[in-house]
Amino acid sequence: xxxxxxxxxxxxxxxxxxxxxxxxxxxxxxxxxxxxxxxxxxxxxxxxxxxxxxxxxxxxxxxxxxxxxxxxxxxxxxxxxxxxxxxxxxxxxxxxxxxxxxxxxxxxxxxxxxxxx
Amino acid sequence: xxxxxxxxxxxxxxxxxxxxxxxxxxxxxxxxxxxxxxxxxxxxxxxxxxxxxxxxxxxxxxxxxxxxxxxxxxxxxxxxxxxxxxxxxxxxxxxxxxxxxxxxxxxxxxxxxxxxx
Numbered sequence: 001x002x003x004x005x006x007x008x009x010x011x012x013x014x015x016x017x018x019x020x021x022x023x024x025x026x027x028x029x030x031x032x033x034x035x036x037x038x039x040x041x042x043x044x045x046x047x048x049x050x051x052x053x054x055x056x057x058x059x060x061x062x063x064x065x066x067x068x069x070x071x072x073x074x075x076x077x078x079x080x081x082x083x084x085x086x087x088x089x090x091x092x093x094x095x096x097x098x099x100x101x102x103x104x105x106x107x108x109x110x111x112x113x114x115x116x117x
Numbered sequence: 118x119x120x121x122x123x124x125x126x127x128x129x130x131x132x133x134x135x136x137x138x139x140x141x142x143x144x145x146x147x148x149x150x151x152x153x154x155x156x157x158x159x160x161x162x163x164x165x166x167x168x169x170x171x172x173x174x175x176x177x178x179x180x181x182x183x184x185x186x187x188x189x190x191x192x193x194x195x196x197x198x199x200x201x202x203x204x205x206x207x208x209x210x211x212x213x214x215x216x217x218x219x220x221x222x223x224x225x226x227x228x229x230x231x232x233x234x
Contacts, residue, residue: 007214007215008154008155008156008214008215009152009153009154009155009161009162009214009215010152010153010155011150011151011152011153011164012129012132012133012150012151012152012153013133013150015129015153016129016130033128033129033130034128034129034153035126035127035128035129036126036127036128036129036132036151036160037125037126038125038126038127038187039125039186039187041159041160041182041183042158042159042160043153043158043159043160044126045126047128065158066158069156070155070156097124097125097126098124098125098126115158
C-alpha cells in the first residue's frame with residue numbers, strides 16, 4: 001500500500017496486496033482485490049489470497065469487508081477470522097457475487113452485518 | 118468493466134475505465150480510480166479522468182462517489198454534475214485526501230452527504 005499511516009483513504013489501484021493480520025498478529029494473507037457494491041458504494045468483500053495458508057484448497061477467498069478492520073499502526077488490515085471459520089464458510093460457485101442466498105449465508109457465517117442494508 | 122449488467126458488484130481491478138455519462142446522456146469521462154475510506158469501507162471519491170473535457174486544466178478530478186449513480190442499462194455511471202459545478206469545485210493541493218476542511222467544502226459544493234458520517 002502506497003499510503004502513509006496517517007492517510008485515511010486508499011486508492012483502488014493500491015489496495016491490492018495489502019497485508020491482512022490474524023488476531024495473534026501474524027500475517028495470514030493479503031488482499032487480492034475488493035468487490036464493490038455499485039449501487040451503495042460500499043465495499044462488500046475483500047477477496048483475500050492465502051497462498052496455501054491453512055490448507056485452503058484455493059488461492060482466493062471472499063470474506064466480508066466488515067470482518068476486517070484497519071490497523072493504523074501496521075498500515076494493514078486485521079481480522080478475528082479463525083482458520084476454523086474460514087474452512088467452514090459456505091461453498092460457492094462462479095456466480096457467488098450475484099447469489100443473494102449465498103451472500104446471506106456467508107455474512108451470517110462470519111457474524112457481520114449485510115453490506116446491502 | 119468486465120461485469121454484465123446483472124452483476125451488482127464490481128472488482129476494484131475492473132472499475133477503472135468505466136464510463137461516466139452526463140445528465141444529457143453523453144459520455145463526459147471515465148473512472149480513473151476510486152478512493153476508499155479504510156475505516157468504514159465506503160468508497161469516498163471517484164477520481165475521474167476527463168481527457169480535456171470542458172476545458173479542465175487537469176486530467177483527473179476527484180468527485181464525491183455519492184454524486185454518481187449506477188445505471189444498469191448502460192453498465193456505467195451517470196452524474197448530474199454540470200460543467201459549471203466541476204469548474205467551480207474547491208481547489209486542492211496534493212494533500213486533498215487527508216484534508217478534512219477541503220473535503221467538507223467539496224462535499225458541500227456538490228451537495229451530497231459526507232462519506233465519513
